[in-house]
Amino acid sequence: MTQLPAQSKKKLGLVIDLDTCVGCHGCVTSCKGWNTQNYGEPLSDIDAYGADPSGTFLNRVFSYEVEAPNKPAQTVHFPKSCLHCEDAPCVTVCPTGASYKREEDGIVLVNEDRCMGCGLCAWACPYGARELDFMSGIMKKCTLCVDRIYNENIPEEDRVPACVRTCPSNARHFGDLGDPDSDVSKLVAERGGIDLMPEQGTKPVNKYLPPRLKDTLDSAPPKPLESVSEEPKGWLGWLDRALEALPGSNGKAEDK
C-alpha cells in the first residue's frame, strides 16, 4: 500500500558520523555482500571483470572537499544510503503498491513480487538511494537489513545492519530515532545531527553528524626553508650543461 502510515512511533534508522568516517568503503562491500546472499533478488554486476563494469549497490561512499575562506580545506567522506524518510515521496508515487513504509518501525521497503520496474520511485527520491537492478529489472534499495535486525538465528551482536557491524571506525550507528532516550537520539542531540536536503520536505529518519571543527593555527605559520642548492660552476657547470643538451634529458627529447 503506497499510502504512508500516519506516523510510526518507532523510527528505525542510521546515524552516520561524518567526522569519523574514513572512506574505506567497507560498508559498501558488506552491504553488497549481505544483500546479495540473502533476502530478495541479488545485487547484480554487469561486465564485472571487463572494460566497462557496473553494478547495483544500496550504499555508496562519496568524498567531498570543504573549504572556508582562510581555512585549510577539509576532506569529508560521505556514505549515502536510503534515509527511510517519514514523508517518503518514493512510496506515494509507486503505482503498483510495491513500495511501502512499515507502520511498525518506519522501514521503507520494496515488495519484489509487485514491482514492475518503472523507475518512478527512483526519480522521486532526491538522494539517489534507489537503483533499478539491470539484471532482474526490480527496484533495489536499503532494507535497513530487516533480515538481520530481527533475525533470531544469528548471534545477538550481529542483529544490526551489515554496514553498521562492519564499519571499522564506528561511523555508522543503528537505533530508534523515534525514541528520544535511545543512544542514537542522544548522539544526534549531542552532536547536532542534521537532515540532508531538508527543503525537499522528505523528513529523513537517518541523521548525519557534521564533522567536528578543525584546530586553527594560533600563530603565523613558520617561514619556508631557504634554498640551499646552488647552480654548479666551472667544470661541473660545463658537465651539467653538456648532459642537459644530450637527448633524453629532462625537458628535451620528450617529443616521442
Added chain:
Amino acid sequence: MHPAPSVIIFTSLSGLGFGLFAWLGLGIPDVYGWSSFAVFFIAYALSVGGLLASVFHLANKKNVIYSFSQWRTSWLSREGVMAVITLLTFAPFAIGRIFLGIDLAIFGYVGSILALITVFVTSMIYTQLKAVPRWNMPLTPVLFLLYAVSGGALMTGEQRVAGFLIAILTLVQIAAWVLGDARFTGSGTDKGSATGLGGLGKVRVFESAHTSRNYILDEMVHVIGRRHATKLRTIAALTIGLFPVVLLLMLPVGHVTSLTALASHIVGVFISRWLFFAEAEHVVGLYYSRG
C-alpha cells in the same frame, strides 16, 4: 533526465490522441460512418500506441497489472486508470457514429472531459516530482493540456481554431523554458544542503562514490545534448508554433495547409518533448557534479 524514446513517444502520442478525443467527443468533426471510423482509428491508435510505448519503459513488465491498484496516492496509477476509463467511455460513442449512424452525445461529452483529465493526470506524473525542479511548477500541466488540445484541433481540421491555440501554446512553451531555467536555483537545494556541509564552507566533489556509470547516472544525470538546448528550442518553437501558425492563420483553409502544419507541429512536439526530459535536472546530480 534521460530522454528515453519510450517516454517521449508515450507522452507525445498519448497527448495527441487524448487531445483528439477531446474534440471528437464534442462532435467535432461531425462525421458518421467511414469518416468517423477514420478519425476514431487515429485517436485510438495514438492513445493506445502511446500507452504501449510506456510499457516498453518497464523493466519488469509481468507486474504491470498491479499498476492500476494505487490510484489513491500515485499519479502514474491514476494515469493508467483514467486512460482505460476514457477509452472505454468513447467506445459506445464511436460505435454509434461509425456503425449505427447515431450520436450518443452524452458519452461524447463525458469522454471529452475524461480525456482532458487523463492528459492532466499524465502531466502530474512529472509535475509532482520535487526532486526535478524544472517540472515541479504549475505551468507543466497547462503546457501538457495545451499541447493536447491544439494538436487535437489540428487533426480535426479546425484550421483557424488550431492556429489560435498553437499561437498560445508557443508562447506558454517559451515561458515554460524561461521560468524552468530558474527553477533549480529557486528550489534552494544545492551542494551545501545535499551534503549538509554547506555551513562549513564551499563544498566540492573530491571523489565520486563510483568510477563507472550506474543506474542513477544513466537515468538522472543526463547531460548529453544540453549544450545544444538553445538551438533545439529555436527549432522547436519554429516547428511547433511559428510555422504552423503562419500557415493556419494566413493561408486559405484547406487540407494541404492543415497537413503541412500538422507535420511540422508533430516534429516540434517530439523535439520539445525530448528537451522536456533532457533539460530537466534532478537534484541528485548535486552529489556528482563538480563546482
